[in-house]
Amino acid sequence: MESDSFVAVHEWLHHHGYWLGPIIALAAFVESLVAIGFLIPGVALLFALGVLAGSGLMEPLPMLAWAFVGAALGDGISFQVGHHLHGRIRNCWPFSTHPGWLEKGERFFERYGGLSVALGRFIGPIRPVIPAVAGMMDMSPLRFYIINLLSTAPWAVAYTMPGYLTGAALKLDVPQSFYYLLVGLTLVSLLIAYLGLILDRRFCRKKLILLLPVSFVVMAHISLLLLTVMDVSGQFDDHNARMHSFIASISVPIVEYISGLVTWLGSALILWMPLVLCAVYFLWCRRYKKLLIMSACLAGMEATLWLMKWGIDKPRPADFDGLDQFSFPSGHTTQATFVWLLVTLYLVAAKRGIVKFSAYSCAMMIALMVALSRLVLEAHWFGDVLAGLLLGSIWFSAAVAAERVYFNEKILKPRIS
Structure with a gap:
């Protein structure tokens, strides 16, 4: 019936x-x-x-x-x-x-x-x-x-x-490996959020509130530098080719269409909306330091992104028709990683436990899905999206460190008895 x-x-x-x-x-x-x-x-x-x-x-x-x-x-x-x-x-x-x-x-x-x-x-x-x-x-x-x-x-x-x-799945044959990939990305998102929150909580209990964000900035800078050298010198070409072949095996029409929608979550047109809403809220509440930190880190992220794109001048995969032809690093992935993690930081700043874990897991999943969409659409190579994830995370961590410097003075400067 x-x-x-x-x-x-x-x-x-x-x-x-x-x-x-x-x-x-x-x-x-x-x-x-x-x-x-x-x-x-x-x-x-x-x-x-x-x-x-x-x-x-x-x-x-x-x-x-x-x-x-x-x-x-x-x-x-x-x-x-x-x-x-x-x-x-x-x-x-x-x-x-x-x-x-x-x-x-x-x-x-x-x-x-x-x-x-x-x-x-x-x-x-x-x-x-x-x-x-x-x-x-x-x-x-x-x-x-x-x-x-x-x-x-x-x-x-x-x-x-x-x-x-x-x-859609009832009428289309989606490769099983695509579902395995989604499960893998979900597990990675959950693991990153869990480890980050656990480590940060332990360091904060020891009054080391800057240890995790500053350490990540340093380690991610080193990793980004090594990745850039390997990619520019051609040492990463085999990894790019293997990932390109795998992505081609799962790129059926429905996957490509969904990727075309997901990739908008990393576009400037969409990302400006949460940023503007946050800016309006900070102005309304007279939280000018927060607005300054957000604006400075956003400007730094964009400047670094485009300096790397223009300086390295790496071509995109063949037949890509976009606004620019600079491939390394992925702009969509960088911007999605930075903005969605930063918005999550503002939304759950005073929360604990499952709320923070769920929010950061979702933000990380969005960043990874945007990265995957850029590969499916053949807009970037594998190394490009890895660099984007690192660069976006670096500037997010810098924003976290700046927030804590300005808003945790009592912890950073204990009273002298």
């Missing part, structure tokens, strides 16, 4: 495809709406709609855009409801009969503050109430909408892309 229903819906949408986008937006809107989200199986519904889109009815970018708009509007209305009703919302249905739903959201907000707006999206039992709770708690509207917009994009990807990929 379920299969027959799916076929019937697919057949109807095949002839009325223009309705799929608004239906996805409506599902995301209702799933995000205060209280109503408890009554709607949002995850299952959006997954099913993603399967329909992936079966050939819609391209992934419009699907993500519709889901983004619906979720952002739903959360925005929920915030306004909480902001205007405040404590009176407790007397409204369904909270009047299920007060525990609201209490869970309040406890979560008290624990994680503004970050709960982003985290709550991915936690089913509290997702429909967190925006309303943020309004009840008199969270700044500007801060709410900045966090809301920043977190809606990854939410749309997480809730709709699995269904889209499932629908």
Whole structure:
């Protein structure tokens, strides 16, 4: 029966495809709406709609855009409801009969503050109430909408892309090695985040707050220098060729199409959005030192990137048609690594445990996926993306060190008794 229903819906949408986008937006809107989200199986519904889109009815970018708009509007209305009703919302249905739903959201907000707006999206039992709770708690509207917009994009990807990929996989033969590669990148992301946080915590307990970022800057500089020498001298050519052959074996049309979307996460057009939002927030809160550090490290990263590109002047792989023909290092990979790690630093600065681990794992996964997309699109060689990962991480670590120098003076300069 379920299969027959799916076929019937697919057949109807095949002839009325223009309705799929608004239906996805409506599902995301209702799933995000205060209280109503408890009554709607949002995850299952959006997954099913993603399967329909992936079966050939819609391209992934419009699907993500519709889901983004619906979720952002739903959360925005929920915030306004909480902001205007405040404590009176407790007397409204369904909270009047299920007060525990609201209490869970309040406890979560008290624990994680503004970050709960982003985290709550991915936690089913509290997702429909967190925006309303943020309004009840008199969270700044500007801060709410900045966090809301920043977190809606990854939410749309997480809730709709699995269904889209499932629908696409039903009609396309994706190499099994591609799935193994994704699992490997996920494990690497988790391992890097785990080791980095564990080491940093131990050093900070010993008042060595600059040891990890400064040590990484030094070691990454040495590694980048060796990689540059090997790449320029041709010693890395065999590794580039082997990786190029492997990537060619998994580059089926759907993988190339998804890579074309993922690579936008490392483009200047997309990366300026979180940077501008952070800059506006720092100006609003008068955190001028943070804005100065962010701007200085961003300028340093871009200057270093382009000096290396122009100085080394390494050609890209054959037949690449882009804005520039400088291959080493990868600009998209460098920028994605630096920006997404830096934004994560600002979002989870006061958090601990699983929150930090999850956030940094996601940021690292984005950087690695952007690097992979540049290889699939034949925009760069393997050595180029490795250099990009190192260069972006160097400037992120420099930003961490600068933050700690300016904002941890009591630790760096203990009181003299």
